[in-house]
Each structure stands twice: as structure tokens, then as C-alpha cells.
Amino acid sequence: MMEKMPSDQEFLDFTVRALVDNPDAVKTSRKVDEMGVLLMLTVDPNDMGKIIGRNGQTAKAIRSLLRVVGIKNNARVNLKIEEPEGGRGPRAPREDRPAGMGGESRLPRDEAVPRVMRDVDFLI
Incomplete structure (x- = not known):
């Protein structure tokens, strides 16, 4: 018979399974240990982006929810997301990344609209 997981681990498992493919x-x-509870999470490498989220927002939200679960159980809960084998490594600093990866437009805003309109007019 399988042993029942502690509530914090069960919460993490349930939440993450709902998010991944x-x-x-x-x-x-x-x-x-003396520092509290450490939960370690491993997911499929293809699902890492879903767990981390844009700018780490999903991971931050999961950690916040785990903090609440820990408070309810009088424990300090920390989450470590395990890096998959052959992970992509650290991200390059912003100025070293190629154009278009930082969300900036390649055309100034006032030039982008007329170009799009010309493309649409061509299709009509």
C-alpha cells in the first residue's frame, strides 16, 4: 500500500500535474531539516517553461501558494525546481541577445502601422 504524501507535497504534485503536458x-x-521543509520538483524538460513561466511568474506563484500551505501547517516550505539533464543553461544578458527577443519592435511604432495597412491593402 502506498504511503500518503504530506499535504504540502501532495498540493505541489496536484498543482504541477494540472499545469504540464x-x-x-x-x-x-x-x-x-532545521531550516524547514524543502520540496524538490522534477518535470519533463519540455514542461520547464510552463513551470517557470514568463519572467518566473508561475514559479513565484507556486512558491507563494506553498508558503500559505506551510503557514497553515506551521512549517517553512521552500521549493527547488530541479534543472533537467542537458538544460538550456543560463540566459544571455539582455544586450547580448539578438534583436526581437526583448519584446521591442523592429520598426518604430508610427512606421509599423502604415506597413501593415499596405500589406492588408495588397490582399484585398
Whole structure:
């Protein structure tokens, strides 16, 4: 018979499985020491982006929810997201990235609209 997971680990497992495309690849482990509870999360490498989110927002939200679960259980809960084998490594600094990756437009705003309109007019 399988042992029941602690509530914080069960919450993490349930939440992450709902977010990813490969829920069977989700693995969680739990370690308790003098600093509190450490939950370690491993997901399929293709699902890392879903768990981290844009600018880390999804990971931050999961950590905030785990903090609430920890408060309810009188424990300090931390989350470590395990880097998959062959991960993409650290991101290049902003100025070293190619154009178009920082969300900036390649055309000034006032030039972009007339160009789009010309393209649409051509299709009509």
C-alpha cells in the first residue's frame, strides 16, 4: 500500500500535474531539516517553461501558494525546481541577445502601422 504524501507535497504534485503536458513525468520529493521543509520538483524538460513561466511568474506563484500551505501547517516550505539533464543553461544578458527577443519592435511604432495597412491593402 502506498504511503500518503504530506499535504504540502501532495498540493505541489496536484498543482504541477494540472499545469504540464506530461503529468506522468512529474516527480516530487520532500526533505525536512532545521531550516524547514524543502520540496524538490522534477518535470519533463519540455514542461520547464510552463513551470517557470514568463519572467518566473508561475514559479513565484507556486512558491507563494506553498508558503500559505506551510503557514497553515506551521512549517517553512521552500521549493527547488530541479534543472533537467542537458538544460538550456543560463540566459544571455539582455544586450547580448539578438534583436526581437526583448519584446521591442523592429520598426518604430508610427512606421509599423502604415506597413501593415499596405500589406492588408495588397490582399484585398
